[in-house]
Amino acid sequence: MRTRWVGLLSVLAAAVLLLPQTRLLDTKPDGNSREQQVRSEQQEQSAKLAAVDQDKEATAMLCMTECTKDFRRMMAQTTSGSSRAKMVDHMMSSHQHMHYVSWIAGSRSVHKGKLPPTKSGTASSYVTAAAARVKQGGKYESPVFQGDDGSSYMVLGVPDQRSKGMGIVSVVMQDIVKQVEAHQRRNLRLVPYPHEGNYRIESVDPNTNQDIHVQSGEDNGNASHYHVKDVVVKFTQPLSKQDLNKIQYEIRAISTRQLRDHYIFRSQDMDARQLVDYFNEVWKPAYVEPHYLYMTNETAQEQQAIVPNDLLYSEYQWNLPSIETEKGWSRSKGNEQVIVAVLDTGVQQNHPDLQGKLVKGLNIVDSNAEPEDDVGHGTHVAGIIGATVNNGEGVAGVSWYNKIMPIKVLDSSGAGSTYSVAQGIIWAVDNGAKVINMSLGNYAQAEFLHDAIKYAYERDVVLIAASGNDNTERPGYPAAYPEVFAVGATDAKSKRASFSNYGDYIDVAAPGASIASTYPGGQYAALSGTSMASPHVAALAALIRSANPKLTNAEVMDIMRNSAVDLGTPGKDNDFGYGLIDVDRALSAATQSSTSLQNYPEQVKARLNEISRRYMN
Template sequence: MWRYLSTIAVVLGLGVILFPQQPVHRTKPGPEVYSAKYETTSKLALLEQDVKLTDELCRSQCAIDFTTMLGQIEGGEPVTNVLKNMRNHHEKMDVLVWSKRGQTWEQGIKSGELPPSYKEQAATYLKEAKTTVDGGKIYQSPKFGAGHHVYFVQGTPSTHGQDSLIGVIHQDVLAQVTDHQMKNLRLEPYPNENRWKVKAVETNTLNEKIVDHPEDNQGTSHYQQNEVVVRFKMDPTEAQLSQIKKEIHATSAQKLGYTYVFRTSDRDAKSLIAYFAKWNVVYVEPHFLYMTNDYYDDQERTDSNSSNTNSDSNQTPVSSNFMPNDNLYQRYQWNLPLIETLQGWQLNRGANNVIVAVVDTGVDMAHPDLQGQLLPGYNVISGNDNPQDDVGHGTHVTGVISALVNNQLGVAGMTWFNKVLPVKVLDQTGAGSTYSVAQGIIWATDHGAKVMNLSLGNYADSGFLHDAIQYAYDKDVALIAASGNDNTEQPGYPAAYPEVFAVAAIDSQNEKAPFSNYGDYIDVTAPGVTIASTYPNNQYAALSGTSMASPHVTALAALIRSANPNLKNTDVYEIMRKSAQDLGDKGHDKYFGYGVIDVVKALEMAKQDTAPLSYWPQDLARQLHLVPKKYAGSLGLEK
């Protein structure tokens, strides 16, 4: 039983990898190649690369926005209205100034105020910008400021050269990405942040562990000190429940399905587990911690399956030489061509009755590149219908799956028509309890999800979480999960559950990411390094990790089910395994699984008239492989 006292930090599956200037060809990437020092150095380099590319994404999008505003002004719209509307929809634009050629910038029409702490620097760059644009050239200043108060100045001349637009852009997104990736790439110790009263232990030995260095995160789990999760063989009566609460001094008792979460004021998890041994339970375990609205009711699901359903069958096919006009695609989205996404769109682009759940930190419901792609979701943390993202992780994951394609804006997602059901289970720190994750999985299953992305995880095998996974799996949901970012062979959950399809990460050279977890449970690999996607507040960011690899596979699963709705979740798994392009050692290996996903080959297999047989040999092999690891601690087996 004490094998469960390995604390679990459920971390968002973000990872890091370095683009080598000269590709190094490795036949067996792993810990023997990626030492702890190399792994940390690579992560730091990738963090710097992600921030640099996010800066480029911000500057590129701002340049496009400036051109759009000038076009609106040239078309006759009032200058004041154009500037005001842009600032209302883009909070990062602190100051916008339109002026005629020959005027100083102070003489122009201004919207917004200069940042007080950096007014002098901003004014200097605005003066430079005005001189440059009056000469008919585009201007961008270096960054200035510090921390969350970093800015740059953009200047764009009109097409006829008689007027121009300059402005001060607030780049707090750079600090957000830095903070985000420091946690999710495990470049800092587990962040307690006083939000959770948790305890850290080694997952295998159950010894208490002090985490004061990033490398200490490997194999470490976290749990709530004064809580346990209990599943009874038979539900207690009201009298028995009252007795339990009284004896353990319970301050709360929540129930989800057949499982209870008890919280006490003065007893620790070890004491509580010992107490519940007398109650004839299926399991009792610590309450593990996972890191990183209108309800969608039955009538709405019926409508989405009606004859008006938007699907590939009633859309104009794309040509063989089709190239998305999304303005960040060609320069930044190396990931989609690598897995032959564009060629795959000639076979299928999705169907909006195949719903994809993103169980994560929520989604920016107002992001312009996600409009029309999101269904009403749920916030498990707050218990309401507003799954607004306050971290950025879930918005980024969602963009990889379903950002609008060919809309002359931002990035392109992998699916055109599949709708995303956002479910917020992780709070503003990027962490969430087993209860919230399990509840989110069950809610998404009950509200129509056919594919589910789980870019989160930890190293503790929780019976509570597994029950929720089994529930979704039995309801024919295809479950896709990130393997984790510690470059360890220790199985992470939920990815290592046999009902879940586990995803590792590669870079643009088809090399294993140094951070990517590995093991015999890995099914496939997908792009996970410096992935450009949507980010809250109308922004775009580049992030790295197995969290970014997983939604590529989730999107492919959605396309497969759109192409052939008769396929079961096990059939979808088989198609993705069989169609993958082999990497590393021939056949299945622990670093790449069956290889990198191939959209074209997978959709060709999906369109076959006869559904393939279940891939039971591989599923069985995974389960048998995990048995000794799961029970090694309690049986004294050698690990």
Template sequence: MRSIIRLTIAFSVVLFSVLGIWYLSDHQNRDLTLDGDESEDRSFELAMSEVMAEDLTGSIEMFIYKIEDELDDWTDMDINDQKTIEELDQFVDEHPHIEGFALYENNELKYDVHLKDVPTNPKEKLTRNKGNGVKLSDPFIEKGTKKMYMGKEKNDHLYFTELDLSFIEHFVKDLAALTDANGQFFIGDDGMNVGTTESEVDEDYVKKDVEDLGWSLYVQSEDDKEVEEEHYKEGEIIVKLREGIDKKEWAADHQVKIVDAFNDSLVVRDKRDSTELLMEEWADDPAVVYMEPNYKYSKQTMAHQTRPRQRRTRQVHVFDENESPNDEFYEPYQWNFSQIFAEEGWAISVGEEQVPIAIIDSGVDPEHIDLSEKIQDGFNAFEGNGAYYDEHGHGTHVAGVAAAVTNNEDGVAGVSWNNPILAVKVLDDRAEGNSMSIAKGIRWAVDNGAKVLNLSLGDSHDSEMMHEAVRYAYNNDVVMIAASGNDNVETPMYPAAYEEVLTVAATDPHEERAFFSNYGHHIDVSAPGEHIPSTYLGNEFVMMSGTSMAAPHVAGLAGLIRSVDPDLSNEEVYDLIRRTCDDLGEEGVDPYFGHGKINVERALREIH
């Protein structure tokens, strides 16, 4: 029996990451109009709602699949073993969406775990047959709570569980309330309405049915183009001083407070004047190399301690391309790997521990079953310590795409099986950061052995401080992969627009350009980016969409390439990835797919 204690899908609901986390809030008042036509603007918003709804319903289907998978496991258990009962008891305790479990023999209750009201006629409750041996009840309400029964028969036994649908419904809505209000990053704020009744949303919604639950999901994005919001902290400036300048003396002379410092750069604060006036005042200061606003982010609200973990000793080095990984969600949901010929590539290499991949993001969940043993080290750029716990979820999802533990019967597969992860927290619990936090994170990753960086973040501001860190990584022969952005615009985003990085656009399951994916002549390659299942906080698994999900496919490939041939320079890795792509769109290089969709097998075979 697989370890049902560790399989904690709980319920998979989407965190639709249609943006790739833009750390600077420039898009808060972005005009979404595609051709100056307001109707096309609304069409874009509806299309985003459509993808959100598809991610939500797909994730809930993953949840149902997970419970069905658990029922299969339960039917193979030794029901006379006390350890089995203890494991079931712990499993129910750890899953708030499961009310309890019962076993019936010849329609008589043999034992139950936590069920408060055990049905005396369970078979009569299970009125719907899914065709795979799993039976469902109709959803019902008990003491004000929405519930549903699921069960599976084997021989004379009925394995029976009760689900708390109200918990799932509320969790879906809470996650939707994390999205940003302008349709940029579809998990949050008041700009995204998600309901299970039509009355919960207004007009212009997208409706998707969840047949197993008898639900209809209504998803609606609101037009927030007129929202005005500051893009940086007023009265705060990032200042780089010339070498040899005493930071404290300079700050005292200018009557400003030092908020943060990194190498020769400072974040200084003077609330008496605006940022604009301060920068004008210091424009001719000979001690200043450059200045830029301190773009706004929300600081962390809590610190997390991580438990020490044992690095794994078992590694897979050879994979039979005639087989598939045994991860539970791989076969039914991870369409993305067949599109990039990952299985054929894994027959050549599944990565090496000597090639770490740094996830420069909101951190990573250090206790996730599909990630914990892959995390080699981590860094919190806000606090300057190792508290890299992910308070948002985006970084955990990105990390799973690039390098989830694979072929372990649990969860999902990752592009790289053996490459370790450096978890670098540069975005806070709202997935917001600034150029200094990102610069600190990049430099820490380089100095701590990263061979590949994944940057699923960015915005339209060209920060000199961030670019300096990117150049530092490039000059230290680190491969950098960046998401292009999800506004369906040609406007260059940073760091994606820097020449030192490889920029990734997103494709959909039909090998077409994802409608939200940014484009332009800076696009290098493309990779799957719609409805991508991966890891999420609390040992859960969710679907997300965005170029944030496309980029770690390429970062994982870069890790495999450097595992096969560690002597390749970063430019040689870029060139290999580009020239081994499958051409999509117009013949040759184009602004929508770049050189085409990555091909893992072709890239690895060329250097094998």
């Protein structure tokens, strides 16, 4: 099945070959070059659309495979009617996309949930056909159909392999496929994102801050976005209360926020340019800049490989074997004391495959709410890092034991402000995060955000960021800041993914095409993007810090660079940086570093704890 999975990606890999190495963003084209640019953009869009279709198909496969295996596991575990009912209740409560489940077992049959209403009785007809097929010992999958509620459904029938005439029939909601399509069209910048006006925002050229109008997803590759009537100001001297009152009066401020020595002012009627001029002329600050938005960037001795039993691993998770994760697990599976902060759209707190993996987080978008995920992006990123391994459920994360700190800095549209991201970084550092993953970005440098990144770096935190999904050489931020480890994406053929940004700031590459991971609703989805590549590297950084806690953040970054497998042009190049990460080689280097001898007692203690945990579980 893995061959089939990799084969499905070959269309995407082939599309990559059609793409030019650079885009003509900064030159004024003549007639012929303009025609070539249009053709190049059309080819790039075709490759991205192929990636979206790939993710949709893979997500539908994941959904059906997961349900089928869950039902077979249930049927293998129980014989009594009461236990059947309890297992069905538990399954439906943790997998809310299962709307109806009928466990066919003669007089001890169990029926839970309701059929979705359909005008022509489509659902009932498919359920009847599925039941008949199951009783004959065959599997059944209906076509996708529309319910009167506007949702998409599919009927699945799974026979009991031990008892003829018995089995399970379920009506499964398939809206996740539509959600993935909408999500990925934004994430891969196939549509203008975010929509101008949603935040009272403007799109600008990141070099000049001159207005540009984003009419297509292609235009996102040369645009940054900011709040129309906001500015971020860092003063050279602390403001007195009188000074602050004066500013608020003169700019007719409707809100003022402070984060350490930075202020964010929002005016009732002055735009960002007027505010910048006002502060530069009257207050002579250290700097004043627009309040930018950031968006998701959704792609030695031979060690014995450890192959986990997670339901979807062997068939769909091509990404982990490709970076030697299975061998690396023999060296380290992580340590719960090394926390990875995920600055994103939040994380589903009760996802079955993330239970026990989350520590207390923060919702910066809504301070009165938990950092729940209302997009899907953050839950997917979190699963790549740390979905529970070897629990027979769903997918496996890169790390077995590192904890995840969910920090919601992006709202339901997948966008968040400089303030939100900066506050998230500082909060993560102050609350014990050792690694921070940022699958988000913009093309404008913001001093406010850079100050927060310096704060984290100076406190020995490893910062990882996605490079972006616009197939452009233009540096994206925060990935291009020198304190941040920048990640590009590869596909299943170890080629640069068609959407992945590139450039001399790229440190390494990691898998980012059709990556299977956790998704809201207790589900699983396949998504593509450098957003998916970045958490592979964040998890590796956490494994390295678990294997050798004495290493500094700079040493961790050097180990990941130096242990990477060279791809493309020999040596460091713009497509892959130092190459594709290698978990086994990186962990081998970490345990053999110059700090290994002085760290030996901690390594022994960690190893004993791991052995103890293994035999207690």
